Amino acid sequence: MTTLTSWVDYKWNSDKVISVLNSGASVRNWNPGVSISEDIRKPWKTSTRAYGQTIFKGSMVWKGTGVRTDKKQTVWGNNKGKQGGSIVKM
Template sequence: MTKLSVWVNYYTNGNKITKVNFADGGKRNYNGAVTISKGVPKHWKDGSYANGSVVWEGNIVFKGFGVSIDKREKVWANEYGYRGGYLKNI
């Protein structure tokens, strides 16, 4: 079992986002055959949304063969909080 998370930290004045501070991510990996590393998190403001993303680089070792499984995780929020997110293969 593997759990990946990404979040974005930002300021709001109650009506709009005033500043996007940072994004970060965390993982919990209970699968010994999978290694996962985190790329550099990115943050930005896009219109009325604060955005954060991170690329996860994973490798699976199975019977001597290595398979790469890279994913991009993104989250966005407005002045009221979480609005959406995704985890996609890249």
């Protein structure tokens, strides 16, 4: 089992996102056949959303062959306190 987590920390009021403080990521991997590293991108903002993005670079052995399993996770929070995100295969 592997867990990929990304987050973005930001300041906001009811009108707008004021600033993005930072972003980060973590990997919890209990599979000895999988190796995962993370590349945390610089966070950014629009007037109503703060974004964080991480590229997770994975490799594993599958039936004796090395396989890449890279993912891009994007998370966001808005000026109303809601959040969301997506993870896509690269």
